[in-house]
Amino acid sequence: MDVVSPELNSLLPDEIMDTEAIAMEEELPAEHLAAPPQSEPEPPQVPMETEVPEIVSLCPATTSMQMTSASTDAQCSTSSGTQLLLAPSGLITGTTTTSVKTTGPVVTQNLPKISSVTVPANHQLIINKVASAPAADGKSPGAAVLKPEGQKLLVAGLSKTGQPIMLALPHTWNKPATTQGTGDAKALPTQIKMVTTVGKPVIAVSSASQLMGSSTTLQAQQLKTLQHFSSQITKKPPVSTAGPMITKLIITKALNNKGLSSPASVAPVVTGRVVTQSTPVTPARNLAIGETVSTVPQNTSGNSKVAISPLKSPSKLTVVSVASQSPNSPQKSVTLPLNVALGQQILTVQQSATTSPAKAGTSQSTAQTLKTVGGVGTSQFKTIIPLTTPPNVQQIQVPGSRFHYVRLVTATTGSTTAQSGGSTNTNPSIQPAKPVMMNAAVRMSVPIIPAQSIKQVVPKPLTSAAQVVTTSQTPQRLIMPATHLPQIQPNLTSLPPGTVLAPAHGSGNMGYAVLPAPYVTQIPQSAFVTLTSSSTFSTATPIQTQARLSLNGLSTSEATSRPRKPCNCTRSQCLKLYCDCFANGEFCNNCNCVNCFNNLDHESERLKAIKACLDRNPVAFKPKIGKGKQGESDRRHSKGCNCKKSGCLKNYCECYEAKIMCSSICKCMGCKNFEESPERKTLMHLADAAEVRVQQQTAAKTKLSSQISDLLTRTTPAVTSGGGKLPYTFVTKEVAEATCDCLLEQTEQAELTNQPQAVAERLILEEFGRCLRRIISFAGKAKTDCPINC
DNA sequence: GAGTTTGAAACT
DNA sequence: CAGTTTCAAACTC
Numbered sequence: 001m002d003v004v005s006p007e008l009n010s011l012l013p014d015e016i017m018d019t020e021a022i023a024m025e026e027e028l029p030a031e032h033l034a035a036p037p038q039s040e041p042e043p044p045q046v047p048m049e050t051e052v053p054e055i056v057s058l059c060p061a062t063t064s065m066q067m068t069s070a071s072t073d074a075q076c077s078t079s080s081g082t083q084l085l086l087a088p089s090g091l092i093t094g095t096t097t098t099s100v101k102t103t104g105p106v107v108t109q110n111l112p113k114i115s116s117v118t119v120p121a122n123h124q125l126i127i128n129k130v131a132s133a134p135a136a137d138g139k140s141p142g143a144a145v146l147k148p149e150g151q152k153l154l155v156a157g158l159s160k161t162g163q164p165i166m167l168a169l170p171h172t173w174n175k176p177a178t179t180q181g182t183g184d185a186k187a188l189p190t191q192i193k194m195v196t197t198v199g200k201p202v203i204a205v206s207s208a209s210q211l212m213g214s215s216t217t218l219q220a221q222q223l224k225t226l227q228h229f230s231s232q233i234t235k236k237p238p239v240s241t242a243g244p245m246i247t248k249l250i251i252t253k254a255l256n257n258k259g260l261s262s263p264a265s266v267a268p269v270v271t272g273r274v275v276t277q278s279t280p281v282t283p284a285r286n287l288a289i290g291e292t293v294s295t296v297p298q299n300t301s302g303n304s305k306v307a308i309s310p311l312k313s314p315s316k317l318t319v320v321s322v323a324s325q326s327p328n329s330p331q332k333s334v335t336l337p338l339n340v341a342l343g344q345q346i347l348t349v350q351q352s353a354t355t356s357p358a359k360a361g362t363s364q365s366t367a368q369t370l371k372t373v374g375g376v377g378t379s380q381f382k383t384i385i386p387l388t389t390p391p392n393v394q395q396i397q398v399p400g401s402r403f404h405y406v407r408l409v410t411a412t413t414g415s416t417t418a419q420s421g422g423s424t425n426t427n428p429s430i431q432p433a434k435p436v437m438m439n440a441a442v443r444m445s446v447p448i449i450p451a452q453s454i455k456q457v458v459p460k461p462l463t464s465a466a467q468v469v470t471t472s473q474t475p476q477r478l479i480m481p482a483t484h485l486p487q488i489q490p491n492l493t494s495l496p497p498g499t500v501l502a503p504a505h506g507s508g509n510m511g512y513a514v515l516p517a518p519y520v521t522q523i524p525q526s527a528f529v530t531l532t533s534s535s536t537f538s539t540a541t542p543i544q545t546q547a548r549l550s551l552n553g554l555s556t557s558e559a560t561s562r563p564r565k566p567c568n569c570t571r572s573q574c575l576k577l578y579c580d581c582f583a584n585g586e587f588c589n590n591c592n593c594v595n596c597f598n599n600l601d602h603e604s605e606r607l608k609a610i611k612a613c614l615d616r617n618p619v620a621f622k623p624k625i626g627k628g629k630q631g632e633s634d635r636r637h638s639k640g641c642n643c644k645k646s647g648c649l650k651n652y653c654e655c656y657e658a659k660i661m662c663s664s665i666c667k668c669m670g671c672k673n674f675e676e677s678p679e680r681k682t683l684m685h686l687a688d689a690a691e692v693r694v695q696q697q698t699a700a701k702t703k704l705s706s707q708i709s710d711l712l713t714r715t716t717p718a719v720t721s722g723g724g725k726l727p728y729t730f731v732t733k734e735v736a737e738a739t740c741d742c743l744l745e746q747t748e749q750a751e752l753t754n755q756p757q758a759v760a761e762r763l764i765l766e767e768f769g770r771c772l773r774r775i776i777s778f779a780g781k782a783k784t785d786c787p788i789n790c
Numbered sequence: 791g792a793g794t795t796t797g798a799a800a801c802t
Numbered sequence: 803c804a805g806t807t808t809c810a811a812a813c814t815c
Contacts (some may be wrong), residue, residue, distance in 0.1 A: 571809065577799055578809045616800080642797065651812055652796045 566591035574598035575609035577620060582609070585621055625658045640666035648673035649683055731775060739771040 567588060569579045574596045577583045581591060581598055588598040597605045613620040619638075626638045637655045640663060646652045648662050648671045655662045655673055662673045672679040746767040750760035 565811090567810080569810065572799095576809080578811090580811085583799095613799095620799095639798095644797080646796065646812095650796080652798090654798080657812095 567593050569593040569596070573605075575602075575606060577613060582606075583621070624654060625660060635660050636663040637666065640664075641668050642666075643668040643671070645670075647671065647679065649679055735775060739768070739775075742767055742771050 565580070567574060567579050567581050568591070570593070572578045574582050574588050574591070574593050575598060579588070579593070579598060581588045581593075586598075587600070588596045597609070599606075610621075622638070624638050625635050635658070637658065637660065641648060641653050641655045643653045643666075646656075648656050648666070648668050651657045653662075653668070653673060655666065655668075661675055662668055662671050674680065743764055746764050747760065750763050755763065
């Protein structure tokens with residue numbers, strides 16, 4: 001069913017819906033080209049990985065909830081059961097979206113695609129978008145529009161250009177306090193506006209006043225993915241749970257303006273809305289959207305909270321187990337944490353302000369903090385994932401986000417706190433039969449770096465207890481709690497994009513393993529369980545194909561989805577930046593490398609290598625192609641190239657390879673890679689022409705193939721319809737059989753007469769020629785019946 | 791496919 | 803920081 005009302009749908013931006021555009025973009029030959037304009041451009045490869053809608057499937061198949069239409073007019077209810085609402089509230093004033101200065105257009109689109117999220121019973125997903133203080137000049141677009149008390153934002157996402165997109169709800173939208181528990185979302189205002197803001201997305205973590213991160217172009221893609229996800233969800237057959245279930249999804253996101261100079265000016269934290277869902281069997285389930293108090297933790301009960309933010313690096317997402325968190329916790333983050341209770345598992349995320357990175361960890365009493373998590377200068381998101389052993393792997397794909405999260409959780413109920421407890425959960429019946437628990441033994445920070453490509457990633461449906469939330473194949477970085485804390489603590493803030501901290505093999509709770517995004521593929525499938533019903537992704541798209549890649553060629557499907565070329569490293573063990581896989585923070589997968597250590601089997605070595613690289617260059621894993629200076633629209637190489645002989649017109653040149661011009665920071669000699677360069681223009685022209693030819697050839701081949709296929713599959717003569725048919729339409733099944741009979745007869749005759757093979761072949765070919773002539777002759781006469789007389 | 795060229799990464 | 807070496811990709815034949 002539709003998650004959102006038609007009104008909402010009409011308001012969503014078209015770009016959100018344009019999933020094909022993403023795919024095509026990814027298909028571009030030049031990976032770099034695909035990188036969206038953003039201050040921190042994604043790594044080039046992405047485009048291709050998979051277009052995976054980032055899906056947040058929070059519900060196990062068995063527990064998946066279905067939203068009844070009665071739950072709310074608004075939007076949330078879906079057949080798949082879980083809905084995802086990104087509703088920063090109070091951030092946007094009644095001003096229309098047009099008032100917001102954004103590169104991304106304010107677009108209306110179908111909301112349903114972005115709204116659906118599968119959420120297990122009693123799990124809360126809170127997404128808050130917080131308006132950050134405007135730049136000192138106060139001109140930042142986002143600041144002007146966003147107000148602490150304005151309209152409520154229902155949906156947040158990134159436009160294709162990376163602009164944050166939000167749905168501005170009318171003020172009439174009920175606040176959480178009123179709607180909460182009742183699940184009365186009926187008040188869905190007909191006027192919902194999509195708002196995009198300029199600036200890097202920032203997630204306020206510790207305090208509302210703190211500036212979080214900067215918005216980026218990622219959001220657009222994320223929103224797309226979200227949409228994609230929602231569409232899949234809707235396809236999923238409803239799975240009902242025996243008991244009433246309430247899902248709360250609150251997503252908080254801070255809006256930040258560029259040049260945010262004064263934290264004090266930061267807009268108040270916008271509270272997210274709590275949505276409660278009830279299964280069809282339990283009418284009580286409904287989706288309620290309400291605002292939460294920014295200064296008050298969403299769940300005082302100690303539920304784990306997950307904040308999902310589409311921020312792009314260097315923002316970090318902090319996932320924190322709240323179980324141990326006390327109301328008095330020093331943690332300042334008041335913004336809406338996202339609580340997702342999945343079955344027995346809860347994932348908690350907190351956002352922390354850049355200025356106080358270390359605070360994210362303070363809230364966790366039991367969790368081990370990663371000191372390195374705190375980022376350095378720039379605002380960052382931190383992801384802390386509580387881990388308990390034996391760990392079950394959960395993949396969480398955040399809708400609209402190009403990041404995927406993986407967490408290890410135990411099925412056991414360590415914590416006692418009610419997950420849905422707190423003000424947001426008003427329905428007592430909602431208590432999940434199984435306590436949702438995540439022990440906050442370990443916290444992990446995850447640098448959230450936008451995956452380059454959004455292609456595929458539909459998690460393979462799994463039956464195991466672990467939850468899998470879709471991920472994108474792209475270089476998404478995950479930090480997962482490991483059973484062992486490694487001897488080395490890498491600077492998490494500098495980890496390669498897509499780095500994942502995963503539990504070390506075979507041991508205790510405290511370890512971390514740095515894993516590239518593809519990590520998921522290396523994890524035995526048995527360890528994963530999709531949260532949604534298996535049928536949810538059955539129809540999927542190419543995304544599914546890449547979901548399960550295994551190490552170094554073990555995969556069966558990577559060939560079709562692999563975003564980047566396989567490396568051929570022979571001496572570096574794929575643990576140096578020579579290796580593209582390693583340099584992009586990915587595991588080698590289906591590569592041709594020799595003695596590869598860039599895999600899960602060599603976690604320690606890999607971690608050391610990463611640390612070594614970071615020691616040499618703290619930004620070694622950051623994309624080299626970034627946005628130019630303020631006012632420069634073009635991307636440019638962060639370091640510049642040093643070409644001497646190639647004239648910067650060959651792929652040896654990193655600038656040229658990235659399809660960008662050399663800049664003043666380049667130290668190249670004889671550079672011809674500048675705007676006015678005739679050589680460059682010629683080269684580009686030739687390249688374009690070649691591309692066109694390739695496309696034409698491809699199209700021709702496709703057409704021919706289609707025709708051949710059609711011919712082969714044709715079973716009935718088309719001539720019956722009259723003249724004007726192509727000759728091949730006469731090659732019906734009967735005609736083909738008759739022809740074969742003729743050829744076989746000719747063969748038998750040749751054998752009977754003991755003809756030499758060469759002669760026999762000639763006779764057969766001659767017979768075949770006669771058959772063809774007859775067919776052509778019949779076609780020319782447009783006869784409907786063309787029995788071939790041999 | 792082998793060999794060469796190239797420039798980034800790594801090393802001194 | 804500069805020079806040299808190593809390395810793997812890009813390129814050529």
